[in-house]
Amino acid sequence: MSRFDAAIQANAHPWHLVRPCDTCKVRDLSACAPLDAAEQRRLVAIMRTVDAAPRQSIFDEGEPAENVYNVTEGAVKLYKLLPDGRRQITGFLLPGDFLGLTHNEVYAYSAEALAPTRLCCFSRRKLEGLLEELPKLEQRLLGMASHELAAAHDQMLLLGRKSARERVASFILMLSDAAARHGQRANPVFLPMGRSDIADYLGLTTETVSRTLTRLKTQGLVELGGEKHIRLLKLEALAEIAGGF
Amino acid sequence: MSRFDAAIQANAHPWHLVRPCDTCKVRDLSACAPLDAAEQRRLVAIMRTVDAAPRQSIFDEGEPAENVYNVTEGAVKLYKLLPDGRRQITGFLLPGDFLGLTHNEVYAYSAEALAPTRLCCFSRRKLEGLLEELPKLEQRLLGMASHELAAAHDQMLLLGRKSARERVASFILMLSDAAARHGQRANPVFLPMGRSDIADYLGLTTETVSRTLTRLKTQGLVELGGEKHIRLLKLEALAEIAGGF
């Protein structure tokens, strides 16, 4: 069995790199043609599979940026730290998402697995070499980068100008949408991360996140099933809150 | 005189697209070869020059994303609005920067000139066509996008976790660095934007920006020469504040 087939067998194929994603509509950029079999083979040749347990670090900010990763299964958080320990989570990644892409010598953020995670790992040097020859691949990367940039702009609006209530509502809806795109249950939303990760993503404290969620519950907008599941009761109202109306 | 030469004559050539920038070290990505003359000619053929006066809108959020722009001279601000008018400025652009690049049908933010500005305007459709044939160009765009992404992450850390004092210090230093990269005076820094733009960029109010600046002045860290010039007196101390020490 070739390396290529083995990779597919192991369900660790970098699908999202080689073709538009079936379930994640956002990334289904019609302009991007999928790679053909030969091209995929070349890509898989420079790839290896990496697994990470929850809480395991994938890489740290400031470390030499030797690899680029593509999430295949699981969930990852990206974050930056200030010297005194204050933390900002800059993103939660799901299957199909990319991390480590940079034109710097070192990583600009740290990455850590949230759940049992499987990643496709590429040597950055080799991948950059391959990019020269596979423009389709570069197109996909550019498409992904510009989507991430748009998401980053939304997050700046959230962090700079939204109230705690609006941030939490936005967050719940965002998770629900992401779940739907990944073919998972969208309504009782599953929160794979703890309160302090949510807080560090939204620029709040755990206490404020907790209080805000209980207030949304009290007001009949959501229902909390355990700590990690939220049922959205009034989608319309939540969307209005999230949008800042 | 050819269109190509005319464009150079008029100092409206998209230099930053075709080759690493001389002054802006950040963008001098060794991996990116400059375009040759024939390639540049093709690029210039689908380009036109656009001028914008201060406060003039270049495009608005939600508008069909028909063009992509490259700033040649001047300065531009990008921003997003909430329905009630709250505003978040997501970036200030200087010569060499890009705007309008998206894989969406519509612009994700509004763009407005801060100063008299000259831009290179490309039809997005045509540029995307050209990208298929000029992989070097796509490489440059990918490099720029990944730099912007890193800047966006820094800004998220600032907005989510830094105090007003730290935000203002970071901002001044950022402007000073940008000026230096563009071959302009770095120490009495020139602020091309007003207080309310600064506030909307830092997620603060004009009052807080103003108070914070006077406090930095009182403490002997900066000197305010008029409203639009700031002399950095204790760079080291400012850098420590900005970094969150």
Place this chain on the structure above:
DNA sequence: CGGTCCTTTGACACAGGTCAAGTAATGTGG
């Protein structure tokens, strides 16, 4: 069960927002 960790809840403090006034810069028409 008895720890450990995470979440929730409460009481209180404070950074930064809001409202309001005053002052300086900029522009405009005569």
Place this chain on the structure above:
DNA sequence: CCACATTACTTGACCTGTGTCAAAGGACCG
């Protein structure tokens, strides 16, 4: 070039949303 209007910036007094500190549940696990 000056009066005047307008806009931008600063400063002050006060208020509030969110952070801080502390403690009390809950969930999970050996």
